[in-house]
Structures are given as C-alpha cells and as structure tokens.
Amino acid sequence: MSKNRLVEFANKLPKAELHIHIEGSLEPALMWRLAQKHNITLPFESVEAIEHAYQFEDLQSFLDLYYQGADVLRDEDDFYTLMWSYLCKCHEQKVVHTEIMFDPQTHTARGIDFSIFMEGFKKAIAQAKQEFGMSVYLILSFLRHLSEQSAFDALYQAKPYYEMIKAVGLDSSELGNPPEKFEKVFAEAKSLGFKRVAHAGEEGPPSYIWGAIELLDVHRIDHGVRSSEDLALIEYLRKHEIPLTVCPLSNVKLCVVGSMQEHNILSLLSQGLLVTVNADDPSYFGGYLNENYAAIIENLDISERQVKQLIVNGFRASFLPDAAKQQWIADIENKSILD
Numbered sequence: 001m002s003k004n005r006l007v008e009f010a011n012k013l014p015k016a017e018l019h020i021h022i023e024g025s026l027e028p029a030l031m032w033r034l035a036q037k038h039n040i041t042l043p044f045e046s047v048e049a050i051e052h053a054y055q056f057e058d059l060q061s062f063l064d065l066y067y068q069g070a071d072v073l074r075d076e077d078d079f080y081t082l083m084w085s086y087l088c089k090c091h092e093q094k095v096v097h098t099e100i101m102f103d104p105q106t107h108t109a110r111g112i113d114f115s116i117f118m119e120g121f122k123k124a125i126a127q128a129k130q131e132f133g134m135s136v137y138l139i140l141s142f143l144r145h146l147s148e149q150s151a152f153d154a155l156y157q158a159k160p161y162y163e164m165i166k167a168v169g170l171d172s173s174e175l176g177n178p179p180e181k182f183e184k185v186f187a188e189a190k191s192l193g194f195k196r197v198a199h200a201g202e203e204g205p206p207s208y209i210w211g212a213i214e215l216l217d218v219h220r221i222d223h224g225v226r227s228s229e230d231l232a233l234i235e236y237l238r239k240h241e242i243p244l245t246v247c248p249l250s251n252v253k254l255c256v257v258g259s260m261q262e263h264n265i266l267s268l269l270s271q272g273l274l275v276t277v278n279a280d281d282p283s284y285f286g287g288y289l290n291e292n293y294a295a296i297i298e299n300l301d302i303s304e305r306q307v308k309q310l311i312v313n314g315f316r317a318s319f320l321p322d323a324a325k326q327q328w329i330a331d332i333e334n335k336s337i338l339d
C-alpha cells in the first residue's frame, strides 16, 4: 500500500482532535493583520519573518514566542476570527469533533476580560455547529508557571461560562512546575463537575505523569511520550485505559524527539496504550491534524490498521457521550482504503 494512499485515506476519515491550543492556531498572516488593526509594532518585518522565527530548541523557546504572538488578540472579533479560522480548518480536514484548550490567564493578565474571549469563541462555535454540524468542547487550561491562586482566580472568573466548558487542563512550562502545585485547584474543578486533563511527560519525567494521575485525577495525559521510560507506568496506563494525546510535529519542533523517524508513537500504540494523534499548536509547528497524520505515515512503518486505530482512539478518548463515540467508531471501522 503506497504511503500517499494511506495519507489520503487518513485525510478522508472523520477525526476527533483532543489536544489543540486555540492560541497556537494563530497563523502569522492573522497575527500580522491584527497587529496592524491595533497599531501594535511586532518585532518582525513581514509575515515571512514571523514564519522564519519559528525555530525552537525546547518548550520554553516556543512559549516565549507563543505568548508574545497572543498579544495581538485584543477584542471580541479577534477571538471570534481566531476560533472561526481553526474551525474552518477542522471542517476542511474532516475533524468532526474537537476539544480545544484556551489559556485565559494569557489574556486576563493583559487586562482582557473573560467576556471578551468567551463571547468571541461562543459565536464561532455556534456557527460551526450550525454550518458544519461539528461538536466542539472547550478546555480551560491553567498556566503552570503561574501560582495556584492565579489558577483559582481563572476558575472562578469563568463562572458565567461554565456551561461552555467541559474540562480543565494544565499547560505551559512543565519542568519545575509539577502537578502537585495544582492539586487543590483540580480538586475544586472536579467538585464543580469539570473533567480533567494535564500536560505531563512532554519535557517532564514520568513522575509528573504519575502525579497528574494520582494527584490531579486526570482523564487523559497530554503528550505523555516520556511514559516509555517507566514500565510500571506503561502497564498502569494500559490497564486503566488512560489516553495519551500525542502531538508528533510538536515533539519534533520542540526537540522532545530527535526526528520523526525516532518518534515512539507506534511503540506506545503497540504496547496497548490508548494513543491519539493531535496538532498541539498547528500554526507554530508546521501543520494541523492531517499534516500530523501525513508526517507519521511518511516517516514510520505504519499500517492501515494502525492508522484506523489511532483515529478510532481519538473518539474513544474524547469526552463525547458513549452513543456518539460508538457511531463514529462504527463509521470508521466500516471504511477501507480500497473503498
């Protein structure tokens, strides 16, 4: 089976995306346009210069640019355009369900009120539901380089929008900011009825993955690629079917792995883990969900069966109701590359 046909097959199947930061879908062209609109001077001379700056050596070197880029997002229409652009991309790439992280503290710290970004998101999401029939959930992500008190503030400021939010998450600089720092705020989020996810084992050690499971009581681990360093952890993740939302292009761009050929995604899958494929920050890392599938198909020895398994896993690991999950899974199982 040619790799091109497998890429086309993955492109056409309905997919779920579970690890995407909306601020990481800000394309250089939109960043440029919004900077002009708000009279903001960017430290770049052109859209091409922005693209050229996207060379990272680790997570922090990316985060520095990512937070700087988000500064062009100022009014409700900016947040609407950001969300609408991403949801249109989903529609183009046959992503039928998406669970999107947003970083409220990145905006409230700049004096932008919760209502500004939430109303913008709300309008775009309603439009995607209506025009594309997509399902969209939001994940409020706490920035782990800030204090737990700041996370509590974000959780409480979100109160008028709880209906729109499915889960809480934890992102930003991992090393030095272990899960235990956020144990209380995750317990509070749980008591308010939110599901929980956390970035762990991207740059941090396996002990951070254990911490996310045992102290934050997460349903999923975002990234988790360093779980391969701890056999007892692999066994636990397998037995308890705790999903990993793996982001292949992100891992290469942030030097978490040396190259795509060395990525351990198939090894984790073959050890029986509930592994999914995701884009993370598509505009910074060179592609949306289909480009992530293309990258693993082109660089790894992957079968049609494994591609289908990864796509099915996206729905299994989602927060969709069981009936909806089953419907999508049956639909995918019935499709063959020979159709």
Ligand code: HPA
Residues within 6 Å of the ligand: 021, 024, 059, 066, 171, 172, 173, 174, 199, 202, 250, 280, 281
């Ligand atoms: O990959 C990531 N890791 C941690 N924080 C992030 N915020 C956006 N993307 C990421």
Ligand SMILES: [Zn+2]
Residues within 6 Å of the ligand: 019, 021, 171, 199, 222, 280, 281
């Ligand atoms: Zn992420």
